[in-house]
Amino acid sequence: MRYSGLRVIKEALTGHKGWKPAWRDPEPQSSYDYIIIGGGGHGLATAYYLAKEYGKSRIAVLEKGWIGGGNVGRNTTIIRSNYLLDGNEPFYEYSLKLWEGLEQELNYNAMVSQRGILNLIHTDAQRDAFTRRGNAMILNGADAEMLSVDQIKARYPFLNFDDARFPIKGGLAQHRGGTVRHDAVAWGYARAADSLGVDIIQNCEVTGFRIENGSCLGVETSRGFIGGTKVASCVAGSSSRLMSKANMRLPIESTVLQAFVTEGLKPVLPGVITYGAGHFYCSQSDKGGLVFGGDPDGYNSYAQRGNLPVVEDVCESGMALIPALGRARLLRMWGGIMDMSMDGSPIIDRTDINGLYFNGGWCYGGFKATPASGMCYAHLLATDAPHEFATAYRFDRFRRGYMIDEKGMGAQPNLH
Amino acid sequence: MIINHPLLGPRDAQEFTFLGDASLIDRPDWEAENAAEQFYEYAYLRDNPAGLHRELWFHETGDRSWLVVTRNTLTHEITDVEMASDVARSKGRSK
Numbered sequence: 353m354r355y356s357g358l359r360v361i362k363e364a365l366t367g368h369k370g371w372k373p374a375w376r377d378p379e380p381q382s383s384y385d386y387i388i389i390g391g392g393g394h395g396l397a398t399a400y401y402l403a404k405e406y407g408k409s410r411i412a413v414l415e416k417g418w419i420g421g422g423n424v425g426r427n428t429t430i431i432r433s434n435y436l437l438d439g440n441e442p443f444y445e446y447s448l449k450l451w452e453g454l455e456q457e458l459n460y461n462a463m464v465s466q467r468g469i470l471n472l473i474h475t476d477a478q479r480d481a482f483t484r485r486g487n488a489m490i491l492n493g494a495d496a497e498m499l500s501v502d503q504i505k506a507r508y509p510f511l512n513f514d515d516a517r518f519p520i521k522g523g524l525a526q527h528r529g530g531t532v533r534h535d536a537v538a539w540g541y542a543r544a545a546d547s548l549g550v551d552i553i554q555n556c557e558v559t560g561f562r563i564e565n566g567s568c569l570g571v572e573t574s575r576g577f578i579g580g581t582k583v584a585s586c587v588a589g590s591s592s593r594l595m596s597k598a599n600m601r602l603p604i605e606s607t608v609l610q611a612f613v614t615e616g617l618k619p620v621l622p623g624v625i626t627y628g629a630g631h632f633y634c635s636q637s638d639k640g641g642l643v644f645g646g647d648p649d650g651y652n653s654y655a656q657r658g659n660l661p662v663v664e665d666v667c668e669s670g671m672a673l674i675p676a677l678g679r680a681r682l683l684r685m686w687g688g689i690m691d692m693s694m695d696g697s698p699i700i701d702r703t704d705i706n707g708l709y710f711n712g713g714w715c716y717g718g719f720k721a722t723p724a725s726g727m728c729y730a731h732l733l734a735t736d737a738p739h740e741f742a743t744a745y746r747f748d749r750f751r752r753g754y755m756i757d758e759k760g761m762g763a764q765p766n767l768h
Numbered sequence: 769m770i771i772n773h774p775l776l777g778p779r780d781a782q783e784f785t786f787l788g789d790a791s792l793i794d795r796p797d798w799e800a801e802n803a804a805e806q807f808y809e810y811a812y813l814r815d816n817p818a819g820l821h822r823e824l825w826f827h828e829t830g831d832r833s834w835l836v837v838t839r840n841t842l843t844h845e846i847t848d849v850e851m852a853s854d855v856a857r858s859k860g861r862s863k
Binding site: 590592593596601602603604605606650651652653654655659661694750751763764765766 | 769780781782786788789808809811812813814815816817818821823839841842843844
């Protein structure tokens with residue numbers, strides 16, 4: 353069923369009796385050509401592009417709980433491509449271009465809103481670093497503009513411009529950045545993949561891999577064995593847990609990242625802003641809540657809830673940037689589990705086990721990467737060669753010394 | 769989280785900084801035949817378990833001692849705290 357404005361009007365006049373479930377609820381078959389483990393944004397996008405762009409069939413997405421119940425439902429919905437390094441920037445710019453056409457492609461209102469993202473500058477050294485970053489973005493075909501204090505004041509008059517310690521001295525803007533309705537991304541990809549014949553199997557937990565003579569033959573699940581020619585892990589946050597079932601150790605630690613949303617307010621924050629003196633980012637959702645977050649908790653965790661010191665730290669940063677934030681009441685806060693890789697960049701690669709593939713290590717940047725991650729992973733699964741924009745995301749970059757270390761932190765996952 | 773320091777008693781985890789898996793104590797021998805491979809695994813690969821995790825915490829704003837904390841990554845419950853120097857000595861590493 354195609355969604356359209358006309359369809360909404362027709363259904364409204366006929367008692368909304370014509371709507372059908374957006375995807376089927378099939379029983380798992382005994383085997384598939386492609387098994388994607390993880391029904392989040394990346395897994396569903398991978399299934400969709402495998403079917404749509406690479407013409408593959410006999411595809412299943414296995415999800416332990418319900419689709420979209422993990423990190424695609426727990427992020428702060430920001431999309432952007434303001435990266436510096438060669439291994440990253442082309443990939444994220446490709447992702448942003450896919451976001452721009454996503455709703456027409458999927459026939460689904462994902463509320464892609466290119467309201468712009470602004471990284472604030474507080475020191476001269478930061479201005480130099482952000483100018484360099486902006487130039488790297490432009491060289492890779494993205495948009496970037498350095499804004500003056502007056503330009504920022506015109507759009508965000510309520511910021512704390514004259515702070516004694518960290519005055520605002522300018523900002524790096526990417527006008528094509530913005531926000532997307534995060535759940536709708538999972539639902540849109542699920543519906544589109546399902547209509548191309550992909551089996552989305554929920555409540556189906558992978559409990560082990562069947563590996564013989566160095567080849568993966570399928571997965572043991574809570575609903576029985578399912579054979580698979582190519583098995584693809586796509587469970588960022590739980591990658592180490594899943595891959596340990598194949599006796600793999602990963603260059604990843606799991607960390608909890610908290611996010612916060614206030615009560616609904618009238619429109620006050622037109623775009624996404626990030627604080628340059630502390631770690632704080634904020635946007636306003638279409639329902640009016642201010643959505644914000646900051647640093648991860650910084651220790652290994654699978655708990656999906658954080659601790660109070662980081663709550664205090666994030667709120668202090670927010671108050672330092674937007675003093676008016678103190679007048680808003682916090683409505684909800686939650687935590688999501690991040691795959692923190694050793695260099696802060698992701699992995700999309702084959703493994704040493706034939707037929708077993710890996711996508712993970714997204715740190716806290718996975719949401720914006722969803723379309724490109726799906727496309728590049730689908731390319732790898734379909735062709736056994738890396739996509740041109742994901743050639744750097746290899747497992748062996750750590751062994752070979754080719755890390756993609758955006759922050760220059762080294763092997764300190766809790767600092768990326 | 770409260771970390772029960774073996775010398776100082778219960779201290780707020782905010783006083784500490786986190787390094788990571790306590791296996792970082794087991795620094796490989798740089799003269800070993802396969803030192804490059806061992807250092808690759810040492811520096812980059814982690815068990816990253818869901819459940820009990822032995823990990824290094826540094827009492828940065830306290831007595832600046834290193835601790836080995838056994839903590840459940842599913843609940844954040846801390847079940848054991850040892851001085852990292854004791855752990856290292858028991859492995860014959862520290863003098």
